[in-house]
Amino acid sequence: MSDRIEIKAALTVEETGEITGLAWPFGTPDRVGDVIEKGAFTGPAELPMLFAHDQTQVIGVWDQIAETPEGLTVKGRLLVQDVERAREVRAMIRAGAVSGLSIGFETEAAKPRARGRSISKLRLLEVSVVAVPCHPGAQIHSIKAADDTAEPCTEGKTPVENEDQTTPANAPEIDTKAFDALKQRLDQLEAKANRPGVTTTGPAPSAEAKAFGGYVRRGVERMDPADTKSLTVSTAANGGYLAPKEFGDELFKNLIEFSPIRKYARVVQISAPEITYPKRVTGTSATWVSEVGDRTGSEPSFDQVTLTPHELATFTDISNALLEDNAYNLEGELMADFAESFGRAESAAFVNGDGVGKPKGIMAAAGIATLSGGAGTITVASLIEAYHAIPTVYAQNAVWVMNRTTLAKLRTYFNGMGEPLLLDSISEKAPTTLLGRPVVEAPDMPNMTAGATPILFGDLSGYRIVDRVGLAIMRDPFSLATKGQVRFHARKRVGADLTHPDRFVKLKVAA
Numbered sequence: 001m002s003d004r005i006e007i008k009a010a011l012t013v014e015e016t017g018e019i020t021g022l023a024w025p026f027g028t029p030d031r032v033g034d035v036i037e038k039g040a041f042t043g044p045a046e047l048p049m050l051f052a053h054d055q056t057q058v059i060g061v062w063d064q065i066a067e068t069p070e071g072l073t074v075k076g077r078l079l080v081q082d083v084e085r086a087r088e089v090r091a092m093i094r095a096g097a098v099s100g101l102s103i104g105f106e107t108e109a110a111k112p113r114a115r116g117r118s119i120s121k122l123r124l125l126e127v128s129v130v131a132v133p134c135h136p137g138a139q140i141h142s143i144k145a146a147d148d149t150a151e152p153c154t155e156g157k158t159p160v161e162n163e164d165q166t167t168p169a170n171a172p173e174i175d176t177k178a179f180d181a182l183k184q185r186l187d188q189l190e191a192k193a194n195r196p197g198v199t200t201t202g203p204a205p206s207a208e209a210k211a212f213g214g215y216v217r218r219g220v221e222r223m224d225p226a227d228t229k230s231l232t233v234s235t236a237a238n239g240g241y242l243a244p245k246e247f248g249d250e251l252f253k254n255l256i257e258f259s260p261i262r263k264y265a266r267v268v269q270i271s272a273p274e275i276t277y278p279k280r281v282t283g284t285s286a287t288w289v290s291e292v293g294d295r296t297g298s299e300p301s302f303d304q305v306t307l308t309p310h311e312l313a314t315f316t317d318i319s320n321a322l323l324e325d326n327a328y329n330l331e332g333e334l335m336a337d338f339a340e341s342f343g344r345a346e347s348a349a350f351v352n353g354d355g356v357g358k359p360k361g362i363m364a365a366a367g368i369a370t371l372s373g374g375a376g377t378i379t380v381a382s383l384i385e386a387y388h389a390i391p392t393v394y395a396q397n398a399v400w401v402m403n404r405t406t407l408a409k410l411r412t413y414f415n416g417m418g419e420p421l422l423l424d425s426i427s428e429k430a431p432t433t434l435l436g437r438p439v440v441e442a443p444d445m446p447n448m449t450a451g452a453t454p455i456l457f458g459d460l461s462g463y464r465i466v467d468r469v470g471l472a473i474m475r476d477p478f479s480l481a482t483k484g485q486v487r488f489h490a491r492k493r494v495g496a497d498l499t500h501p502d503r504f505v506k507l508k509v510a511a
Helices: 084-095 176-193 207-218 320-325 330-352 380-387 404-410
Strands: 005-009 018-025 047-051 054-067 071-078 100-112 117-130 140-144 150-152 266-269 275-282 301-307 310-319 369-375 399-402 437-441 455-458 463-476 485-498 504-510
Touching: 018 100, 054 084, 054 117, 071 084, 301 485, 310 320, 310 330, 320 330, 320 485, 330 463, 330 485, 369 380, 380 455, 380 504, 399 404, 404 437
Parallel strands: 047 117, 266 463, 369 504, 399 437
Antiparallel strands: 005 100, 018 071, 018 140, 047 054, 054 071, 100 117, 140 150, 275 301, 310 485, 399 455, 455 504, 463 485
């Protein structure tokens, strides 16, 4: 299973026949600070050529992918003879409307940098032709036409960079000194115009221009709320004045917490509507006998546990104008938001789900022994009793599951020698421990109130999660085409249930 597919803006495309370019330059970070190290790329020798990462728009094939000192170079061909969309993309490239590449990949090894990450290993999944690349150095180098004549892409290059083009013999001589003087004068005027507080003559600026100027000076978080919108450009609730990508490429989002049960439970991928596991209820029983005494027979008994995936789904409509004009890779942000909301929903079900149309939560499953923690609270003695209530082999891998409010109360508990029961590790990566076992914070667990069960202790491998279909996102440009909108459908099929209740114990606060 892949943990995530990331999309980086890096573009190289070729015209009818062949297309070459630099898909990712080494040595420089992209717009979000990520750097891909040389030697990091792995994957098949051939990849599909997509337009804007849309899997429904396959426009060609990349048949030569190689790492060079400069970066990851790609060469392929547009299917202009067979695919109408490929011919349209070729026309956009020739007109300069499209000049970049973007790569889709699966991260396998990375470490954080001051800003972004340094990725040392990844699996390349696809390379797309896009309008605005995340990495400014990813551009189309050349596009070969049907007559085998290469057309160098001059987008973003100076005349010096294109000096391989031949100059006609009768071309007039250029006065370079006058040209340099004019360029210097234009640079000075541009710098003056960009300074805050500069007044200019002429017609009053539009509302859009004022909003954009405020964004450049103060950032989106300090703009007038009336100047910012979300999912369409025209209405106050759904669009707004989004700056060009050169000036801003990050959205600020509120932190959302969810229970990390998936991290500790046993997760399996299935390929059927449901899966059934046999479960041993009782085992054989041996008895002592004399040399010639009668033996007593015994038989194990078994049961079954059936896990059925349930479906999560939603959709979001976005206007075509906003998808084309936004500065924040809105489509990518929507994918990340889908992943976050689906993760939050399934995590809540893994803790408290009733099993009706959703996974059975570990706290709602039957068969787990429950101990009394005390009247109105949890006592130190009950914590020790819970630790010793499950077999040693399971206790060695067990964790304490509780929410942050309960964790705060346990920080006030001390043993008989005045030492705190909760111990924080010196290392930032090591968890807090209680009686030597890690504490897992699960926001979906109940608070420590009368009648509640705020603490679970056990080996979470006894709770099984089955994935039938991972998070799948479908881009539907047709259903709302007459309204100028695109609908994004998201769905996932996942199930879960308790398989080994003997590996857990609950602590309940007496009423």
